[in-house]
Amino acid sequence: MPDLQQIKSTLKEYFGYDTFRPLQQEIIDAVFNHRDNLVIIPTGGGKSICYQLPALLLPGVTLVISPLIALMKDQVDGLLANGIHAAFINSSQTESEQQDIYQKLLDKEIKLLYVAPESLSFLDTIFSQIELSLIAIDEAHCISAWGHDFRPAYTQLGYLKTKFPKTPVIALTATADKATRQDICDQLNIPNAIQHLASFDRKNLSLEVRPGNKRIEQIINFLKDKPNDCGIIYCLSRKTTEAIAEKLQQQGYTAEAYHAGIDHHKRSKVQEGFINDTVQIVCATIAFGMGIDKSNVRWVIHYNLPKNIEGYYQEIGRAGRDGLPSSTLLFHSYADVVQLQKFANMSGNQEVQLAKLDRMKQYADSLSCRRKILLSYFGELIEEDCGNCDVCKNPPTFIDGTIIAQKALSTVTRIKEQEPIGTVIDILRGAQNAAVYDKGYQNLKSYGIGNEISWRDWQQYIIQLINQGYLEIAFHQNNKLKLTSRSKKVLFEGKKVSIAHLQEFEKIKEVAIEQIAKSSTPDLFEKLRLLRLELAKEAGIPAYQIFSDATLKEMEKSRPMSDDEFMQINGVGRQKMQNYGYQFIKAIIDFSQEKTTKKKKKSSKKGNTHKETLTLYKEGLSIEEIAIKRQLAASTVFSHIMKLHEDGEDIDLKQFVSAADLSAVKKAKEELDQPDTLKPYFEHFEQALDYNTIKIALTVLKDESIDVKN
Template sequence: MEEVVLLETLKEYFGYESFRPLQKKIIENIFKKKDNLVIMPTGGGKSICYQLPAILLPEITLVISPLIALMKDQVDGLNANGVPAAFLNSSQEEADKQAIFQKIDKKEIKLLYVAPESLQFVDRFLSDGKVSLIAIDEAHCISSWGHDFRPAYTQLGYLKNRFPSTPVLALTATADKATRNDICRQLNIPDAKKHVASFDRKNLSLDVKQGIKRFEQISQFLKNRQKESGIIYCLSRKTTEELAGKLKAKGFKAEAYHAGLAHLERSQIQDDFINDEKQIICATIAFGMGIDKSNIRWVIHYNMPKNLEGYYQEIGRAGRDGLPSDTLLFHSYADVIQLQKFASNAKNEDVQLAKLDRMKQYSEALSCRRKILLSYFGEFLEEDCGNCDICRNPPEFFEGTVIAQKALSCIFRLKGTEPIGTVIDVLRGSQNEVIRRNGYEQLSTYNIGNDISWRHWQQYLIQLINLGYVEIAFDRNNHLRLTEQAKKVLFEKETVYLADVQEEQLKTPEEKAATAANSLFERLRQLRLKIAKEEDIPAYLIFNDAALKDMEKQRPMSDSEFLLINGVGRKKMEDYGYRFIKEIIAFSKDKRENKPKKKTTKGNTLKETLTLYEDGLGVEEIAKERGVAKNTIITHLLKLYDEKEEINLHQLIPISDLKAVEKAKKKLDNPGSLKAFYEYFEEAIPYETIKISLKILDDKEN
């Protein structure tokens, strides 16, 4: 597929001028009919990897998605962008299903979303050749190594056998190495090209605090976030209800969300949150997987999550529009005990407990938190992020290269076959059954660290894991293995700085100031909310926060300028452009009226008009300000335009009037006469509008 076609489709339907990293490569692979596994963080643009090809491919694209709410959200978004899409699930009436089948037969639908449990509906009308692409979202659900294993996903391996010539695209936001390999094996796509995007969400700040006086800390956190949307994740239903009640009492629009609520009530709460009717959701982890709301500004974990994959996915629901957003995690020993109970007797209990331990290590870490998250997903960050609580208030560090070399050498001598406890026992020269049985006392690294306590070695090894020099192989009984980065320490004399484990008291960072309530962004946000209520759709489906921020910055005042906003496609411009441009112009007017009046001299009348125009005033406002006729200002602006000043004539007249003048020009016998046009339109179009239109048309012809 030609690049120009891909870019035109991207702008036309999704409003973007360019692809994000990896998107173009993945899409090109799809057109080559190759299988792909995509590991891309929440908000990284996974959906476009199959939605854009679906528009251009000849047959239907089948999308497997785990939640009805997620399907509905995606389908609503596609339809809002002018892409025909539908979903099938067990909750639909038979008549609704039949109507969708008929549309598919007529090739009126480009994307069909189906839950894994509902695949039997698809089998009866699709055959090989009728499906151009199979996309499997949340693909980690197929693996028992994954953090959100779902038995219904294990049947999806038959799809490649059923549609052998159709490319399969498996997508997930979070999967470690073991899970990635398991996904490909179970989906029967062993040769799939793996695309791993950067997990570095720079716009998310990361903070961790002790789980004491949590409500007081949350209240302080929310003090300057009165109008921002956020989620608070809790372990129990009871906690969600109690916390929501306390927040309501403080005047916040908060609701509890958990599996114990009736389906209709849950749906209503979710819709209210999506449509900005509710500001805060206090939820169990059942909430959020089906949410594609781009303007969630913060996420709080009231309790510690059970693993880093879940934590990363949940904080990833904040700031999907790329704007700065905050995350806060509370942790306590009580949370760890509770989560250990949840993991006991599970089918993959050992894996769950090991991943819980890694989550605990993250919570208690003394190194850059972003480095820890990225190294967990196989990505190495050279510099500290500067946007986490550790970076903002760093502990005392010391030069720990020798300690690191001893630890890494020991793991190397053990050939990556032992967990952290055995590594420490070898370093400290312990005499236990594991050491004797395996002959580890013969290793050159045996007893080389007996001057350091067991607890300190544990902390130092955790730091080396966090720094990306060591990884835990969860699919190999939690053995420690060296990463590529370890070679720099062992063979290239890279210096390693370790945190002093005695210095664990961290300062509390100051809260960020909230956005001013009277900003243009807030005006546009209120307009978006109003339109969303009128059309009964989620506000972010109209424009996301990033698009509103771009409007605030660029101040578009014409259709052509509005189309240049990132995230604005042609259909969105046609549907909503007029109202947003009107609001931007009104804001500029209000801002001008509230500013102190400038003292001007009568020296250069053209310059005075230009100054007022550059301040954002319209023709009538300039005329009123200067005490002259509107037609005089039009004359000034046309003269300034001829003198090559940056005057946007298109802003001064409606596009419909310009088109009308253009048509009239072709019909009139004397198109050079303003009076001829004025009489032709029966005085419905003013002289000044005709004058400006003719200037634009003359320039166009020349």
């Protein structure tokens, strides 16, 4: 083992540092003592030196397993620039280039060899001819199904310890929760590895979360006071990266897209431009930035909600690696959650990924200090709020939640930390279901002690307790709630707990929704979407059962103004035409009228269409006669009639509904206790009356009721 002086002089000579960062020397000493190590150090904390420095002083070659070509290239370029003999082998090279590297290995001219896990099997012959002094597995969380970035190719790596039992293994990652840490050690056959866990607290990063409305405008405003700072915008889709890059270029920024669909040469050019500060902004999918040691990234934006906290933390960690103040901004929306749920459902560990996505959503919705949530997720508990996140800067109203916390924590204690959040709430509320009775939980002292609090409110309270580090979720144990070291302080040491007032929680959500509505000028798609939502609520069915987004998009594009045109839209069948056609045609006509009014143009034929229908109605023509005369479908004329009635024209709707149907709807209204939606009526009449007839009858009954009152 080299002495401390030799180690420190190597640190200075090759890496330029006089002193080690926290944990680095301890890890390096363990490597020289032939111990296996698991290293969890956040992005920018100096993981690479933990194996690169020992590689220089050990006699043979250090093998580095790395998941990405871009990461390998960046690491090797950095080492070569520091005068360290390093190389990588991957699919981007020609056979002759690889043969040249094999010869250098045999000639002992290479100290570090970077290899993708998929390429390991091709190197067995070489490994038998050289001395492997150290095996480093970077991005080690990729081996674990509990981790946030599972890669099946990593699961073969356990054989390395079996094949080279005397060679120390060092596994490194920036983010891993408890379950993932244990799984890494088990799968790599290093159960006795020393675990080095650095602090996850990056105090220089400000944390902010915003609703995902008008994101491009918000990003441009965000960048106004950062005209020369470089940053990364992470997106879920390739298409989005290109769209944002184009919009930022139009604003004068040097912005580029980066994703797997771009050819290798172009990606390398973007990456090198970013590293060299000739590209200011990279709009990227999540692969960008892994292992890239660029210290002056001043901000990171997540255009979409990340799929889990590990990935989010790793990505924001690419900002401010030099320790200077840096900004992070996360946008989130319900659409992001739906998209990520689809991804999770296609994954090999669906249940875990959905639970982690749920936790990510809770972070975005939270009214607790965001840094506390991040740190407690990784098992690091802090007492004080950070003061450098949006929640701390605009804190909600807090209430004394000590008794609520004690009830929840004592229940988790009594069930020996063996149940997820839903069962814990059922016990607290005294539920009489199988989840409780099958295990005898109704006999616990805490059974029913929280029955005065609704199920949903309990859920919010417990999420706040998790956010503040009083409870944690064991994702690898079916999401069971576990106590933390802070729990005892509440249960036995009289520690007070503050929680956000739920009424304010609802108020803040309402304000956010209101702001979205106020700040955006709805396009036709948005109007149709809101109409769909209104109709869905009215009918008591999910919105997608009326029309899909794709169908609404086609309506937006084609602007159908008649039944025949409407029936040409993909996703519109005869029944849906009868049930909803007139409302959507009306919305499209209204939108067209608004646009023409705003542009101060003369009313078009579409704008006069209601007046023409009104003229013919006043002449005594029926809907069918008007339809024939105007060459329109009956339901289109019907939409005109309803619109005219709403606008206060003297329209007698009674003539459009038979006395028998009106009487039947009136009776049903009394029997059904006057429901607010159409679906109960539709089901009551066993589909004998369509939605339009029911709607007319209800409108007539409502008008009669108003007349009686007057």
